[in-house]
Amino acid sequence: MNKSEINNTIEMKTVITPKYQQMLNTAIQEAQKGLDEGGIPIGAALFLTDGTLLSKGRNRRIQHNDPSIHGETDAFRKAGRQRSYANIIMVTTLAPCWYCSGLIKQFKIRTVIIGESVNFSGGIEWLKKNEIEVIDLQSAECISMLENYIQRNPDIWNEDIGED
Numbered sequence: 117m118n119k120s121e122i123n124n125t126i127e128m129k130t131v132i133t134p135k136y137q138q139m140l141n142t143a144i145q146e147a148q149k150g151l152d153e154g155g156i157p158i159g160a161a162l163f164l165t166d167g168t169l170l171s172k173g174r175n176r177r178i179q180h181n182d183p184s185i186h187g188e189t190d191a192f193r194k195a196g197r198q199r200s201y202a203n204i205i206m207v208t209t210l211a212p213c214w215y216c217s218g219l220i221k222q223f224k225i226r227t228v229i230i231g232e233s234v235n236f237s238g239g240i241e242w243l244k245k246n247e248i249e250v251i252d253l254q255s256a257e258c259i260s261m262l263e264n265y266i267q268r269n270p271d272i273w274n275e276d277i278g279e280d
């Protein structure tokens with residue numbers, strides 16, 4: 117890589133990062149909405165690679181008494197049928213669990229932007245091994261929102277991640 121190529125790479129990153137942060141903000145708003153409803157604060161959204169919002173969703177295990185409604189699956193279902201997921205980016209406030217990681221692999225979503233992997237790292241190493249791009253924005257806002265929730269509701273949290 118020559119110097120101008122390196123500069124281009126750096127330039128590309130500085131252009132792309134704010135867009136990812138904007139996408140994450142949509143997922144954070146969903147997580148906040150879930151928290152306001154008395155639910156677990158995890159939000160997600162699907163975007164086209166050009167930045168167009170397709171759908172958004174949030175974990176509604178508590179609200180709907182339904183353990184299958186994770187942020188990711190909620191956003192995925194709301195997007196309706198898609199012929200291909202090649203140009204779709206998934207954004208989620210937290211590293212996807214095994215269930216949602218399976219969904220990502222099954223439907224060949226290529227890029228997943230996550231708010232954090234501190235409270236829970238889910239299947240991200242497995243996703244990377246499967247050549248899915250995982251971009252961890254290490255958002256302090258995402259970390260503290262969920263951390264506070266887990267401290268107040270350890271039983272609900274363990275139920276959500278399938279820990280006895």
Ligand SMILES: [Zn+2]
Nearest residue numbers: 186213215216
């Ligand atoms: Zn999940």
